[in-house]
Every structure is written in structure tokens, then in C-alpha cells.
Amino acid sequence: MNFYFEASEVLNRLDAKEGSIKGILATLPENNRARTTALVIETLKYKSVLSDVIQASKLLTEEKKKITSFNLALVLVHDTLLVNGIQAGDGPIKQAILRHKTRLRSELQRIKIKRGVKSNLELAQTSDDRAAKIPRYVRVNTSMWSTEEAMQFYTKRGFQLQGPFASSKGFEIDEHIPDLLAFNPALQFRDDPSYKTGKIILQDKASCFSAFVLSPPCNDPNAVVIDATAAPGNKTSHLSALMGNKGKLYAFERDKRRFSTLKMMLSKAACRNVEAVNADFLTIDPSHPKYSLATHILLDPSCSGSGIVNRLDYLLEDEVEVVDEDRLNKLAAFQLMIIKHAMKFPRVQRIVYSTCSIHASENEHVVSRALQSDEAKSGSFKLAPRNDVLPKWNRRGQAEGMIGTGDADSLVRCSPGEDGTNGFFVSCFVREPNFVLPQAEPSKKRKADTEEAALEKRKKKPKKKVKTE
Structure with missing residues (x-):
């Protein structure tokens, strides 16, 4: 029965709009994820019908002491009516459902007759x-x-x-x-x-753009790269592969649950050069001895997700989406903050900022404001030219959103339903060629070892003999 409780909890989180279907399912334990995913998705496909059946049968009213959650009733009624029954022992909750089995079936049949369908499959919600x-x-x-x-x-x-x-x-x-x-x-x-x-x-094609455009050093044992918002790990594993599993790739994720998912993903993908860090990238000191050596940083922060048209999220589209301008403004402020923070890293040469949003307020407007920031000016950052950012990709940025700060042709956009991908946006900031990289300071230990070695060398150096007449 725990399996059904887990599935109902996923539905609770979706109702609370805690994330996308894909995102929430990715946080489930690996050993039971496939089974729970299948139940959640199939239940959502028939949610409208199952809800009508539950309401007409008065199941929750008559069994309110046993079944206290509507979403728990949904997953249990789904398996009762549409598969081979509830896969659990004969406990009180299962018995509560079985007491109403005949009535539940009758209500389902009544709905099928009313809608003029012959099979259960015809009742399923069709995809986007x-x-x-x-x-x-x-x-x-x-x-x-x-x-x-x-x-x-x-x-x-x-x-x-x-x-x-x-x-x-x-x-x-x-x-x-x-x-x-x-x-x-x-x-x-x-x-x-x-x-x-x-x-x-x-991994969706557009999602692969970020790591590819960042173009991290390949097979360089001294390379240092940062993935600032790494979970669930698709882009991180892509970066690792592009690096030839050499050098060091720091993958930051602040959420503990998502961090656990990230580690499992990296282990499964055999990413040997990645060090996962359970921390907020914005709290990392750019002058930190390890992280200050980063030359390439990938930024794929939280966004509205308005470009995602995958095979799952359509199941939640009960009404026309209303653009929440206040939420978009808050997201944009956070996105700008993370770009400006990345620009503070002393040796960074290339920064990719991407979103799965179609809104200019999260894309061109953020990039434009980043280019006008003190961090960009002091760090000599500009947009990489089109030739360095998927030059053969036809759909580029929106010129009206750049407010005269950069070439929209340097930006990449993907339109859902038109480009064979989900909606996506990619930008790439690079240092001006005349920017002088600060020399990496040796660590205290290395400095002490060097001084000690020099002292020993002086001690062992033979003294010159003074000639006497």
C-alpha cells in the first residue's frame, strides 16, 4: 500500500504546483520510480473520468474514515477499474474500495454510454x-x-x-x-x-544546446568547469562527456532531495570527473581556491518552464495558462543575480545562460540587463558572436528585447511545435580578448613547500672556493 501513498503524494505536490510532472517524478527513489511514474501518468490521463466516478459513487462520503485523501482514492480506483486490481494486501483501505467495486464499475459504464465510447482507452485525455x-x-x-x-x-x-x-x-x-x-x-x-x-x-535536443555551446575544455586534466544549478543532472553528464571525463566539474545543487537525485544520475552515467556540491551557487565565494579556477560556467536556473511541451505536462492543463507577471519578474531578478555572480569569478572565460522559457522577460531582457551591469563592464563581458553559438540554427533572439545592448543574432531560441524541440533559450557571454587573466595564487601549502625547497637548495649549494695567492 505504500506504493499508492507515494503516488498520491506526487499528485498532492502537483496540485500544490511544486513543480512539473517530470521534475517531481525525478525526485522519487530510483528503485520504485518507474512503477510510481506509470501509475501517476495513467491516473492523470483518466483523472476527469475517475473524479466523476468517485463523486457519483459517494466513495469518499461513505468511507471517509478509511480514505481521507482524494488523490489516494484516485490511484486506488484507477487500478480497481482500469488494470488488474489493487496491488496490495487485504488491508482496511483496500477493503473499503472493494466494498464499492460494483458501484464504481456501474458509474464508469454509465459515463462510457453518455460519451458514446466503447473502450476505456477512448476515455483517456489525449496529448498536446x-x-x-x-x-x-x-x-x-x-x-x-x-x-x-x-x-x-x-x-x-x-x-x-x-x-x-x-x-x-x-x-x-x-x-x-x-x-x-x-x-x-x-x-x-x-x-x-x-x-x-x-x-x-x-534529453530534449534544446536542452543539449547549453553544454554544447559552453564548449568546455576536452581531455584537459587541468580544466575547471562549474554547473551552477545541476539537478537532475542531464546537462552535467553532458558536460562531463564533452570534457572526456577529464579535469574537474563542480556541480552545485542546493536542494537536498534534488541533490540526491543528481548524485544517482552522475553515478549511473559514470561521470568520474564530477564533484557534486550540496550548496547554493550564489553563496560560493568567487575567490575560493578551488572554484576561482573555473574558466567555464553553465547557468540553467529556475524559470517559468513556459517552453516545455513534453508528453506529460499537458495532463495538468485544465485551464488556459495565465501569465503571472509578478512571478516572471521575481524569476528574472534571480536569473540576473546568478549571471552577475558568475561574472565575478576571476578566471571565467565563457558563461552560458539558458532557460526553458519563451518569455522575453526571462530571456532577452535578462541578458540585456546583464550586459549593462557593473560586473559585465568590469569583467569585459560581451555576447559571443553567432559563429560561436550554433551558427546553423535559424531561430535567433528577439531584437526588440535587447534594448540596444547586444546582437540578438548571438542568441538562440527554440519554438515548441515548430523546431522539433521544446521551447528554449540560450545565450553565451565571453570575455573580451584584451582582458588580462589574474595569475592563480599558489596555495599556502604549495607556497610553504616551495620556500622550504628553496632553503634546502641554498643549504646544499657548495660554497665557492676562494683562490689564494
Whole structure:
């Protein structure tokens, strides 16, 4: 029965708008995540019908002492009516549902007759039409195998290089992001052995832009890179792979639950060069001996998520979304703060700021204000030219949102339903070429060791013999 309590708690959190379906499901324990995810998603598909059935049967009224949560009733009634029954022992809660089984079935049948449908499947809520235009993207985790090996693996299983929409077994190599494969949108990879072992990462194409544009040093043992807001870890694992698992990648996540998810993800993806840090990036001192050496910083902070058109969030769209200007302004203030903080790191050369938002207030306006900040001016930051930021990608930034501070052509936008991705925004700040990097100061220990070695050398140095007449 704990499984049902866990699923109902996810529904409670969704009702409280604590995050997206995908985000909340990512915080579940790995060992039970797939089962709980399936129940939550299927329950949401039939939520409208199940709610009517529960209300008509007066289940909660007659069993209020046993079933105190509406969402618990939803998941239990779902399994009672639409699958093979409640998967739990005969406890008082299960018995409370079974006492009303006949009535529940009668109410479901009455709804089917009223709506003129013959099967339960016809009662399910259909998906967002835009999601059907987005391929199922699979990023090959090159920390574990090559793209060539991955392609051989899938072709041996009957997949063909003919495009993701040509057939259910069609796929192709993405033209913009290396090591990214596009499959048919209807495909599921949760049970794929490559997914279970971390050899592939399910990640939207637009989400891959951030790490790719940051372009961290590859196979450099001295490289230092920061992922400022790392959980759940898709972009972090991408950065690690791009770095060839060399150097040091610091991944910050302040939330303890999400930090736990991040560590599991990094372990599964075999990210050996990552040090996960359970801390708020904004509290990190830019002059810290370890972190001050960072030359590349990835910023993908909290945003409205208005660009996400995945195969789950449509299940929560009960009404037309109203843009909350106050919330957008608060998010924009936080986003600007994190960019300005990143610009304070003394050796940083490249900063990527991205969001999964379609609003200029979180995108062009934030970038424009960042360019006008004291941090940008003192650090000699500007926007990287288009040639350094996915030059072949056609959809660029909105010029009217830049307020004369930078070239909108340097920015990247993705439009949901039109570009084969979710909605996304990417910008890249770089130092001016004439900026002089501060020399890294040796640590106290290294300095002391150096001084001691010099003293020993002086002691051992033979004295010159003075010639005598």
C-alpha cells in the first residue's frame, strides 16, 4: 500500500504546483520510480473520468474514515477499474474500495454510454498536438560507449536510418548536436537496457544546446568547469562527456532531495570527473581556491518552464495558462543575480545562460540587463558572436528585447511545435580578448613547500672556493 501513498503524494505536490510532472517524478527513489511514474501518468490521463466516478459513487462520503485523501482514492480506483486490481494486501483501505467495486464499475459504464465510447482507452485525455512533432531524443553517453556502437546496437534491433517519422523503427543522427539520436515520438526507452545502465540519456535536443555551446575544455586534466544549478543532472553528464571525463566539474545543487537525485544520475552515467556540491551557487565565494579556477560556467536556473511541451505536462492543463507577471519578474531578478555572480569569478572565460522559457522577460531582457551591469563592464563581458553559438540554427533572439545592448543574432531560441524541440533559450557571454587573466595564487601549502625547497637548495649549494695567492 505504500506504493499508492507515494503516488498520491506526487499528485498532492502537483496540485500544490511544486513543480512539473517530470521534475517531481525525478525526485522519487530510483528503485520504485518507474512503477510510481506509470501509475501517476495513467491516473492523470483518466483523472476527469475517475473524479466523476468517485463523486457519483459517494466513495469518499461513505468511507471517509478509511480514505481521507482524494488523490489516494484516485490511484486506488484507477487500478480497481482500469488494470488488474489493487496491488496490495487485504488491508482496511483496500477493503473499503472493494466494498464499492460494483458501484464504481456501474458509474464508469454509465459515463462510457453518455460519451458514446466503447473502450476505456477512448476515455483517456489525449496529448498536446505539439508534442507529437517532437522526436524522442536520445543522447549517447560517450563516457560509456561511442555513437557508432550505439547505432550498431539499435540497427541490430531492427531500427533503420530513415528519419524518426518515417516509421515506428525509424531514427536519425541529429544535424546540430553530436552524439544525439532522434527516434519516433511514440517510442519509450524506460525499459531499454542502454537506458537502465546509463549508456543513453533521454534529453530534449534544446536542452543539449547549453553544454554544447559552453564548449568546455576536452581531455584537459587541468580544466575547471562549474554547473551552477545541476539537478537532475542531464546537462552535467553532458558536460562531463564533452570534457572526456577529464579535469574537474563542480556541480552545485542546493536542494537536498534534488541533490540526491543528481548524485544517482552522475553515478549511473559514470561521470568520474564530477564533484557534486550540496550548496547554493550564489553563496560560493568567487575567490575560493578551488572554484576561482573555473574558466567555464553553465547557468540553467529556475524559470517559468513556459517552453516545455513534453508528453506529460499537458495532463495538468485544465485551464488556459495565465501569465503571472509578478512571478516572471521575481524569476528574472534571480536569473540576473546568478549571471552577475558568475561574472565575478576571476578566471571565467565563457558563461552560458539558458532557460526553458519563451518569455522575453526571462530571456532577452535578462541578458540585456546583464550586459549593462557593473560586473559585465568590469569583467569585459560581451555576447559571443553567432559563429560561436550554433551558427546553423535559424531561430535567433528577439531584437526588440535587447534594448540596444547586444546582437540578438548571438542568441538562440527554440519554438515548441515548430523546431522539433521544446521551447528554449540560450545565450553565451565571453570575455573580451584584451582582458588580462589574474595569475592563480599558489596555495599556502604549495607556497610553504616551495620556500622550504628553496632553503634546502641554498643549504646544499657548495660554497665557492676562494683562490689564494
